[in-house]
Amino acid sequence: MKNTKTAPTANPYVGLPPAGVLRRFGALIYDALLVMALMLLAGGVGALVAALLLNFNLISIAGYPDMAAYLSQNMLYQIWIWSVFVGFYAFFWSKAGQTLGMRAWKLRVQNEDGTNINKTQAVIRLFTAIFGLGNFFVLINKPKGRSFQDHWADCEVVLLSKELNQQVKLKGVKWP
Template sequence: MPTLPTTAAEPTVTLPATPSIRRRLATMLYEGVILFGVVFIAGYLFSTLTQQRNGLTHHNLLAAWIGFVVGLYFVWFWTHSGQTLPMKTWRLRVVTADGTALSAPRAIARYVLAWLWFLPPLALHPLLGLSLPHTLLAAAVWFVLWTATGRIDANRQFLHDRLAGTRIVAVGS
C-alpha cells in the first residue's frame, strides 16, 4: 500500500489500495447508465419549463443546464459520501491525495477536469471541420491515451485526478 510522506512528528498514513483501471472504467460505464436517467429528467424539466417545442431552440442553454445538473450530481455525492451509486457498487471512493473527504471546491475542480476525457477531441470537430467518423476516431484514440495516464502515474491515478489533487481508492476488499 502506498504511504504518504510525513514530517518527523506525524505518523505514517496508509491509504487503501488503488483499484484496477478495468474496475474504474467499469464504474464509469455504469455511471453512464445512471447519468442517462439524470440527463433525461433534467432535459424533460428544461423543455417543460421553457415550453421548448424544437430541439434547436435554446440548445446552448439546454447544454449548459445539463452540464450544471450533472455537475451538481457528482459534486453532491463526492462531498457527502465520496461515492456515487456506481462507485458504491464497485466499492470505490474518491478522496483527496492525502485520503481526506473532498471539499466542494475540490469536487468542482475534479468535475471540470474530468471533462478532459471528452472535450479535447470533440472540440476538433468544429475547429478542423472533421467528419463524424474522424471525430469518433479522434475521441477513441484520445480515450485510450487518457486511460494510459493511469498506467504511467506512480499511484495509478488518471490525469484529471492528479491535477485535481484527488484519488480513487478501493473500499473494503
C-alpha cells in the same frame, strides 16, 4: 481527576490500495448511464417549463421550426442540463466520496488523508477527466496509481474492502 481524553482513531481510508483502470471504467460506464437518465429527466423538466412559458406567451419560438430547435439554442437550458451533470459528480464526490457507480465497484475518491474532497476539487477532477481517458495515466503512474484528473485535483481513488464500502455514508444516511 482522571484525563478522559481518548486517542484519536485512525482514519480507515488512509493507506488503501489505488483503484485499477478496469474498475474505474466499470464505475464510469455505470455512472454514465445514471447521469444520462438524470440529464434526460432534467431535459424533460426544462422542456415542460419552456412549454408553459410559451403557453403563457412569456417566450416566443419565432424563427425556430419547433420547441426542440429553440431549446437546443437556448443558453439557459444548456446551463440547466450541464449543471445537472456537474452537480451529480460534485455532490456525490464531496459528500460521500463515491457515486453510485463507484459504490458498486467499491471505489472511493478522497484526499490522501482519507477525507472527502471538496466541491472545488470535484469540479477540477470532472473537467480534467477528458471523457475518462485520463484514467489510462494510472498505467504509467504505478507507485500512487493516480489518474490525470486525480493529479490535477490533488486526490486519489482507492479500492475499498466490502466492509469499508458498506460504511460509507452520505450526510449520515446509510446507503441502501
